[in-house]
Amino acid sequence: MLDWWLPENVSTYGRDIDWLFHLIYWITGITAILVFAAMVIFLVMYRDRPGRRARYTHGNTTLEIVWTVVPSLILVILTFLSAPAWSKIKIQAPPPTDFVVQVTAKQFNWQITYPGADGKFGTADDKTLLDEMHVPANKVVHVHLRSQDVIHSFFVPQFRMKQDAVPGREIVQWFEATKPGKYELPCAELCGFGHSGMKGWIYVHGAEDYKKWAAENLSAAAAPAAEEKKAEEPSKDAAVAAVPGGKAKR
Amino acid sequence: MSATTATAHAHTAHEHHELGFVRTYIFSTDHKMIARQFLFLGLIMMVLGGLLALMVRWQLAWPETAVPGLGGILKETGGVLEPSTYNMAFTMHATIMIFFVIMPILAGAFGNFLIPLMIGARDMAFPLLNMLSFWVTAAAGVIMLSGFFVEGGHAAAGWTSYVPLSSVPEYTGVNWGQNLWCISLFVMGIGSMMGSINYITTIINMRAPGMTLFRMPLVIWSLFITAILLLLALPVLTSGVAMLLFDRTLGTSWFRPSGGGEPLLWQHLFWYFGHPEVYILILPAMGIASEILPVFSRKPIFGYHAMAFSMIAIAFLSWIVYGHHMFVSGMNPSLGMAFMVSTMIIAVPSAIKTFNWLGTLWGGRLQFKVPMLWALGFVSMFVIGGLSGIFMASTPVDIYIQDTYFIVAHIHYVVFGGSIMAAFAAVYYWFPKMFGKLMNPALGHLHFWTTLVFFNMTFFPMHIIGVGGQMRRIYNPMQYEFLQHQQHWNVFMTYGALLLGAAQLLFVVNFFWSLFAGRKAPLNPWNATTLEWTAPSPPPHLNWGATLPTVYRGPYEYSDPEAADDFLPQSQPPARTGARARGH
Numbered sequence: 090m091l092d093w094w095l096p097e098n099v100s101t102y103g104r105d106i107d108w109l110f111h112l113i114y115w116i117t118g119i120t121a122i123l124v125f126a127a128m129v130i131f132l133v134m135y136r137d138r139p140g141r142r143a144r145y146t147h148g149n150t151t152l153e154i155v156w157t158v159v160p161s162l163i164l165v166i167l168t169f170l171s172a173p174a175w176s177k178i179k180i181q182a183p184p185p186t187d188f189v190v191q192v193t194a195k196q197f198n199w200q201i202t203y204p205g206a207d208g209k210f211g212t213a214d215d216k217t218l219l220d221e222m223h224v225p226a227n228k229v230v231h232v233h234l235r236s237q238d239v240i241h242s243f244f245v246p247q248f249r250m251k252q253d254a255v256p257g258r259e260i261v262q263w264f265e266a267t268k269p270g271k272y273e274l275p276c277a278e279l280c281g282f283g284h285s286g287m288k289g290w291i292y293v294h295g296a297e298d299y300k301k302w303a304a305e306n307l308s309a310a311a312a313p314a315a316e317e318k319k320a321e322e323p324s325k326d327a328a329v330a331a332v333p334g335g336k337a338k339r
Numbered sequence: 340m341s342a343t344t345a346t347a348h349a350h351t352a353h354e355h356h357e358l359g360f361v362r363t364y365i366f367s368t369d370h371k372m373i374a375r376q377f378l379f380l381g382l383i384m385m386v387l388g389g390l391l392a393l394m395v396r397w398q399l400a401w402p403e404t405a406v407p408g409l410g411g412i413l414k415e416t417g418g419v420l421e422p423s424t425y426n427m428a429f430t431m432h433a434t435i436m437i438f439f440v441i442m443p444i445l446a447g448a449f450g451n452f453l454i455p456l457m458i459g460a461r462d463m464a465f466p467l468l469n470m471l472s473f474w475v476t477a478a479a480g481v482i483m484l485s486g487f488f489v490e491g492g493h494a495a496a497g498w499t500s501y502v503p504l505s506s507v508p509e510y511t512g513v514n515w516g517q518n519l520w521c522i523s524l525f526v527m528g529i530g531s532m533m534g535s536i537n538y539i540t541t542i543i544n545m546r547a548p549g550m551t552l553f554r555m556p557l558v559i560w561s562l563f564i565t566a567i568l569l570l571l572a573l574p575v576l577t578s579g580v581a582m583l584l585f586d587r588t589l590g591t592s593w594f595r596p597s598g599g600g601e602p603l604l605w606q607h608l609f610w611y612f613g614h615p616e617v618y619i620l621i622l623p624a625m626g627i628a629s630e631i632l633p634v635f636s637r638k639p640i641f642g643y644h645a646m647a648f649s650m651i652a653i654a655f656l657s658w659i660v661y662g663h664h665m666f667v668s669g670m671n672p673s674l675g676m677a678f679m680v681s682t683m684i685i686a687v688p689s690a691i692k693t694f695n696w697l698g699t700l701w702g703g704r705l706q707f708k709v710p711m712l713w714a715l716g717f718v719s720m721f722v723i724g725g726l727s728g729i730f731m732a733s734t735p736v737d738i739y740i741q742d743t744y745f746i747v748a749h750i751h752y753v754v755f756g757g758s759i760m761a762a763f764a765a766v767y768y769w770f771p772k773m774f775g776k777l778m779n780p781a782l783g784h785l786h787f788w789t790t791l792v793f794f795n796m797t798f799f800p801m802h803i804i805g806v807g808g809q810m811r812r813i814y815n816p817m818q819y820e821f822l823q824h825q826q827h828w829n830v831f832m833t834y835g836a837l838l839l840g841a842a843q844l845l846f847v848v849n850f851f852w853s854l855f856a857g858r859k860a861p862l863n864p865w866n867a868t869t870l871e872w873t874a875p876s877p878p879p880h881l882n883w884g885a886t887l888p889t890v891y892r893g894p895y896e897y898s899d900p901e902a903a904d905d906f907l908p909q910s911q912p913p914a915r916t917g918a919r920a921r922g923h
Contacts, residue, residue, distance in 0.1 A: 094806050096821055106735045110806075113733060117726035124693065124722050131700040132715070135636075136707070142905065143898040144702030148642035148695070156694040157645075157687060164683040167733060171679060174735035179672035196510065239504040240602060242667065242742060246808035246821055249739045255603065255669040256503060257596025273821050277742040277810045279497045281510055282422040285814030 096246045099268040099293070103249035105174035112170065116163065183263035186229035190222065194234070194241035194254040197283035199274060203307050216307050220289035223306070225299035226269050234260045242278035245291060253278055266293040358880075366474075368466035369880050370451045373473045375773065377447030378766075380477060382850075384439040387484075391432035393840055396797075398425055400833035402815040422814045423512060426495035429812060431487075433498035434520065437620065438527055439480050441754060444762045445623040446531075446569065447476065450538055450562045452773060456871035457556050459547025459888045459910075461881040464540040468533050475530030483523035486516045494520035497812060499613070502594035502605040506586040521584040528577030531569050538566035547870070549890030553647070554909070556869050556894040557640065560647050561626025564654045565619050572615035579608035606665055614661035618653055620754055621721075624761030625650065625692055628714045631768055632696055634867045635711035636703030637905050639895040642695040649688035649695075656685040666737045675734050682732040689725045693718065704898070704905075708865070709783035713764030716791050720756025724749055727802065742812075745805025751798045763790070763846070770850075771864045775877040776857030782849040789842035796835030800828040868908045869894050 098107055135143075191202040191210055201222045205214030210233075224230045234243055236254035243262070244251045247270075252262045266272075274289040294302055358367075367373060397406045398420045405418035413424065420428065451469065455462055463469045486493040493516035496505035500520070508514045542563045546555070555563075583605065585591040592598025594605045633640045640646060662670060662678030696718050705711070727749040731737045740746065763786075770778050807825045809816055816822045816829060863872040870890070874882050888910040896907035 094803065096808050102735075106739055109733055110730070110736050110739070113730050113736060117729055121722060121726055124697065125719065127697055128700065128715075128719065131697065131703075132705060135700060135703045135705050137637075137704050141704055142900070143636060143638040143704040145639065145898045145900055146641070146702070147639050148645065148698065152694075152698065153642055153645045153691070157691055160690040161684070161687050164686055164729075164732075167729070168680055168683045171733040171735055172676060175672070175676060175679070178735060178738065179675065239507075239510050240501055240668075244742070244810065246739075251667050251738050251741055253668045257602065258669055260669050273819055275810055275813075275819055279426070279501070279504065279812040281504060282426060282495070282512070284426075284812065285422060286818040288819065 098247060098249060099266050099270065099272070100245075100248035100250065101265040101267060102174065102178050103247075105177070106249040109171055109174060113167065116167070183231055183261065184229045184265075186231055186263070188224065188228055189231045189233065190224075191233045191235070192222070192243060192254070194236040194238075194243070194276065194280075196238050196281050197276070197287035199243075199276075199287075199289040201289070206308055220274075221292070222274065222289060223292045223294060223299065223302050224266060225296050226266050226293050227296075229263055229265045232262045232264070234262055239280050240278050241276045241280050241287070244275050244277035245272055246275075247272045248291075251277055266291075269293045269295050269298070366470060368462070368470045370455050370463045370466070370469060371773070371878060373469050374448045374450075374452035376473050377443045377451060377476075378773075380473075380480060381440045381444035381448060381762075384435050384443070384480065388432055388435040388440055389840055389843065391428045391435070393836055394420060394428045395425065395432060396833040396836040398428075398814065399816065400830040402817055420814075423492060423495055425814045426497075426511075426812070427493045427513075427516070430494050430497050430500075434483070434494070437498065437616070437754070438524065439483065441620050441758045441762070442531070443476060445627075445758060445765075446562070446565055446619065447473070447534065449558075449623060449627070449762075449765050449769070450534070450566070452769065453558060453871065454538055454541055454562060455545070456772075456874060456878060456882060457559050457869050458542060458545065458550050459870050459883070459890065460541060460545040461883060461887070463537050464545055465537050469537050472530045472533035472537065475533065476527055479523045479527035479530060482519055482526060486519035486523070489515040489519065492516050499609060500583065500605075501609075502583065502586070502602050503596075506583055506594050506605075508587065518584060518587060521580040521587070524580045525577055525584070528573045528580075531573045532577075535566040535569035535573075538562060539570065542566075547887045547890055550870075550909075551890075553644070554890055554893050556626075557629035557643070557646050557650075558623070558626035561622045561629070561650055564650050565622045568615045568619050568622070568654055568657065572612045572619065575608055576612035576616075579605065579612065582608075603665075603669060606668055606670075607661075610661040610664045611658075613664065615654075615657045617753070618657045620758045622650060622653065624717060624721075624758045627761040627765045627768075628696060628717050629692075630869070631710050631714040631764055632699045632718075633895040633897060634768075634865050635706045635708055635714075636699055637706070637897045638699060638703040639893075639897055640695070641698030641701070642691075643893065643895065645691055646695055649691045652688040653685060656681060656688070660685050663731060663737070666734050667741050679732060679734045683729075686725065686729060686732065689721075693722055693725070709778070709780055709787065710764050710768035710865075712784065712787045713760055713767060716787065717757060717760040717764060720752050720760060720794070724752030724757055727752060740805060742810055743805040744801040744809045744811055747811050748798055748801035748805055751801070755798070756794060760790075763787075766850070768865070769871075770853065771860030772871055772874070772876050772878070774854055774857075775860050775875075776853050777860050777864065778853040778857060779849050782845050782852075786842060786845040786849065789845065790839065793835050793839035793842055797832050797839050798835075800832050804828050863908075866904075866906050868896055868906050870909055873908060873910055 095107060098104060189204060193200040199220050200217055202215055202217045204210050205216055207214055234252055234254045236256045241254045242251060243254055248264045250264050252260060270293055272291045274291050276284060276287040394406050403419055406420060410418035491512055491514040495511050495513050504510050505517055582593040586593050586595060592600040594600045594602055629640055629646055659681045660678060662674055663682045666675045730740060767778055767783055804825050809822050816826060860876040862876060870888050873888060890909045891913055892907060892909055894909055898905045899907055
C-alpha cells in the first residue's frame with residue numbers, strides 16, 4: 090500500500106522506517122477523517138435554524154480527561170515503537186564490517202574515498218572517486234562523513250538514509266543495500282548556489298560484479314605496505330559512537 | 340493602576356486635547372493607531388513575501404524560464420531566476436513572512452488592538468514604549484528591504500541561515516545582504532522586546548475591575564503567553580544574529596570550525612528561538628479561533644480552563660522540543676531520543692484544543708458568517724498541519740522526510756492554513772471595531788472559498804512530492820532522475836499558487852472599499868459579549884467614557900437559558916432579582 094508514493098526501499102533498515110511511516114499514516118489519516126467527519130456533521134446538524142437555541146454548556150470534565158489521555162497513550166506507544174529503529178540506525182555502534190568508505194562533501198560534489206588494499210585511509214593507495222560510489226549488495230557499509238566547507242546532507246532516498254555532513258566533524262553512518270542498482274545521492278541541505286544538482290550515484294553491485302569492478306578500478310597499483318601518511322587528521326567526534334572504522338583488513 | 344486613574348481623571352475633566360496629524364497618525368501613542376500601523380506594515384510586506392513565493396513556484400514548475408514581469412528587474416537573464424537569485428527568493432520569502440507579516444499582524448496589530456480593549460484598559464502600560472516598538476520594527480523592515488539593493492544580493496542561506504554557509508561570504512557570494520539580514524533581525528528583536536514587556540505588564544496590572552485572570556478572553560490568554568515566549572525567545576535570536584554578524588565582519592569564530600568554533604552551536608541557538616517562535620506564530624491564531632467560534636456558535640467555549648491550561652502547557656513544552664529540527668544534524672542521537680519524547684507530548688495540548696473547538700460547535704447554533712468560515716478554515720487546516728507534524732516527531736521517519744517538501748507542506752499548513760487564516764478571521768471579525776466600517780460579506784465569502792481551495796491545491800501535493808523524496812530549497816527538480824516522474828505536481832501546485840495569489844486581490848478590494856465606502860458599523864455587529872464591543876466603533880482615544888467598565892462574568896456567556904437575549908455581555912450587571920452572576 091502506498092508504495093507508489095515512497096520510492097522503492099532497498100536498504101535493511103528502510104523497512105523499519107517505512108513500517109513506522111505507514112503506521113503514522115494510518116493513525117493520522119483515521120484521526121483526520123474522524124475529526125473532519127465530526128466537524129461536517131456538527132456543521133450540518135447545528136446550523137442556525139429559526140426557533141432553536143444553542144445548548145448552554147461550559148464543558149465536560151470526563152471528555153477532557155478522555156481526549157487528553159487517549160492521544161497521550163497513542164503518542165507514548167508511538168514513541169516506544171519508534172525508539173528501537175532510531176537506536177539501531179543512529180545510536181548503537183553500526184554492525185561490524187570490513188567495508189569502509191570515506192565521503193567528503195564540498196561545494197558541490199561528493200568525494201568518495203576507498204582505503205585501498207591496506208584498508209587504511211590516508212595512505213598512498215587510497216582511491217578517490219567523484220560523485221560515484223560503488224558498493225556490494227547485502228554488505229554493511231560504513232560511511233565516514235565529512236565536509237570541507239559548509240554543511241551538506243548525505244541523502245539516499247531509496248536507502249531511507251540521511252545525515253548532515255558537518256565541517257570539523259567526522260560522522261559515521263552505515264547502510265546495507267539489498268538490491269543491485271543505481272541510486273541517486275542528492276545533497277539535502279542547502280549548501281550554496283550549486284546546491285541543486287549537487288548529486289552523485291551509488292552503484293550497488295552483486296557480489297561477483299563488485300569484485301570485478303573493484304579489481305578494475307581500485308587495485309590499480311600494488312599497495313605499498315602500511316606506511317601511514319599524515320593527511321587530514323581525523324577529528325574526534327563525541328557525538329558518534331566509536332566504531333572500528335578504517336581498521337579492517339582485507 | 341495609578342497611571343490608569345490619572346488618565347481617567349484627565350478624561351473626566353473633558354480635557355479633549357486635539358492631537359495634530361503627526362501625533363495622531365504617525366508618532367501616535369494610541370494602542371489602536373499603533374495596531375493599525377502594524378496591520379498595514381504586515382499587509383504591505385505580505386504582498387512582497389507573496390510575490391517572492393510566486394517567483395519560487397514559477398521556477399519549480401517551469402525551471403529556468405523567464406518569470407513574467409521580472410524581465411525589467413533581472414535584465415541580465417531576461418527574467419530567468421539564477422540559482423543564487425532563487426536561493427535569495429525563498430530565503431527572503433520566509434524571512435519576510437515570518438518576521439514582517441505574521442508577527443506584526445498577529446502579535447503586533449491584534450495584540451495592540453485587543454489587549455487594552457478586551458481587558459478594559461485605556462491604553463497600554465507604556466504608550467511611548469509601544470510607539471517606539473512599532474517604529475523600531477518598521478526600521479528593521481526598512482533595513483531588511485535595503486538588502487535587496489546591495490551588491491551580491493540579499494541573504495541567500497535560507498531563513499535558518501545555517502553556518503558556515505551564512506557566516507563566510509565566499510560560500511554564497513552574498514556580502515552585505517546577509518549582514519543587513521542580521522542587523523535587521525537584531526533591531527526587530529529589540530522592537531519585539533519592547534512590545535512583549537508592554538503586553539505582559541498591561542495584562543498583569545491594568546485589567547478592569549472584575550476582570551480576573553480566568554475571566555479573560557482566550558485570545559488575551561494567548562497573547563499573554565505569546566508575549567512571554569517573545570520576551571524569552573527573541574533575545575536568543577538577537578544574540579545569535581549578533582554572533583553571526585561578528586563572525587562575518589569582525590573575524591570572531593563562534594561558528595567557524597577552523598577557528599575553534601562549532602557550526603552546530605548556531606543551530607542550537609537558532610532553534611532554541613525557532614521552535615518557541617512557531618508557537619509565537621500559532622498561539623494568537625488559536626486564541627482568535629477560540630474567540631470567534633463561540634460567538635458564531637452562540638455557545639460558551641467548550642472547556643475554557645482546558646483551553647487556557649493547554650496553551651500554558653504548550654508554552655512550557657515549546658522550550659524542550661527544539662531539537663527535533665536537528666535529528667540528522669550531527670547532534671548526539673541520544674538527545675534525539677529525548678527530543679522525540681517531548682515532541683510527541685507537545686502534540687497532546689494541540690489535540691485538546693482541537694477537541695474543545697469541536698465541542699464548542701457541538702449543539703451550537705452555527706452562523707456561517709465570514710469570520711466564522713475563516714475560523715473553521717483555521718481549525719481544519721491546523722488539524723492537517725498538526726497531524727503531519729507527528730511524522731517528524733518520530734525520529735526514524737524524520738530521517739527520511741527531513742529537508743523534503745513534506746516539511747514545507749507541514750509548515751505551510753501551520754503558518755498559512757493556521758496563522759494567516761486566523762489573521763484573516765481576525766481582520767474580518769474586528770474590522771468593524773478597528774475602522775468603524777462593515778466589510779462586504781459577499782466578497783468575504785468568495786475570498787474564503789477561493790483561498791481554501793487554492794491553498795490546498797498549492798500545499799497539499801507538497802506532502803506527496805515530499806514523500807516522493809523532493810528536497811526543499813532545490814532550484815530545479817528536473818536535475819534529479821528520481822523526481823522527474825512527479826514534476827506534474829509542481830506544475831499543478833504553481834497553478835494553485837498563482838490562483839491563491841490572485842484570490843487575495845478580493846481581500847485587497849474588500850479591505851479598501853470597506854475602509855472608505857463601507858457602511859458604518861454598529862457598536863456590536865456580531866452580538867458578542869467581550870468588552871471591546873461596548874466601546875464605540877472605532878473606540879476613541881482612551882477607549883472608555885468617564886468610568887472603566889466593570890466585569891461581572893466570563894467572556895463566553897451565550898444562550899444562557901435564564902437570560903432573555905442569547906448573549907450576556909461581560910460588563911452587563913447581573914439582574915437585581917437574585918440572578919447569580921454566571922461563568923465564575
